[in-house]
Amino acid sequence: MVAVLNSVQHYWADEFAESGLKYRPATTQLFSGRTQTACDPGTSATGPFNCPADQTIDIDLSFFNQLRQPPFNARGGDFAQAYVIAHEYGHHVQNLLGSLRPGRTSGPQSDAVRVELQADCYAGVWAGNAESTGFITSLTRADIAEGLDAAAAVGDDRIQ
Numbered sequence: 001m002v003a004v005l006n007s008v009q010h011y012w013a014d015e016f017a018e019s020g021l022k023y024r025p026a027t028t029q030l031f032s033g034r035t036q037t038a039c040d041p042g043t044s045a046t047g048p049f050n051c052p053a054d055q056t057i058d059i060d061l062s063f064f065n066q067l068r069q070p071p072f073n074a075r076g077g078d079f080a081q082a083y084v085i086a087h088e089y090g091h092h093v094q095n096l097l098g099s100l101r102p103g104r105t106s107g108p109q110s111d112a113v114r115v116e117l118q119a120d121c122y123a124g125v126w127a128g129n130a131e132s133t134g135f136i137t138s139l140t141r142a143d144i145a146e147g148l149d150a151a152a153a154v155g156d157d158r159i160q
Contacts, residue, residue: 001030001059004082007135008089011126016096026092027056035060047154048084050091052100057088067150074153075146079139082130083123083147084154090122091115120151 009025016023029035035042038053047063050056064084068076094100094115105111127147130136136143 001081001085003135004085007130008086008126011129012089012093021096024055024096026050026089027054029056029058030061031058032061048088050088050095052091052095055092055095057085057092059085059088067153072153074150076150077143077146079127079136079143080146080150082136083127084150086123086126087119087151089126090119093122094118123147 005028009023013023013025029037031042033044035058037051037056037058039049039051042049042051042058042060044060044062044066046058046060047066048057048059051058064076064081066072067074067080067084074080091100099118100115101111107113124147127136127139131139
């Protein structure tokens with residue numbers, strides 16, 4: 001998990017620098033059960049989340065076990081975990097770029113769904129880079145299926 005966190009932060013720092021921007025790393029807080037953030041209390045039911053108010057990515061250590069159980073029933077796996085983490089860092093990037101705004105509408109075409117899908121896209125961009133640089137030695141179809149399965153099981157775009 002630490003290697004994934006470092007890889008994601010390094011990737012975004014490089015991408016921002018190439019665009020002439022300065023990346024402010026997010027603080028990563030690992031917790032179990034419950035934590036307090038500047039946004040709201042985080043619990044195991046929340047899973048990993050981004051708190052823009054304190055620029056923190058909060059990761060519940062028990063979430064990835066819960067992901068495989070009802071009601072989620074996702075396959076899980078190493079890449080699924082990395083993908084979920086990269087998705088939350090995608091929200092941090094959105095916040096830094098000013099594109100993370102509360103959605104004003106609901107439903108499949110809502111702003112909230114678009115924000116979630118963009119964070120998914122950012123996670124995929126990181127994954128492609130992680131494979132091309134050798135951090136991920138081989139991104140298989142099974143890995144991609146795990147990531148998509150995790151996104152479908154817990155994604156806010158699905159909830160909306």
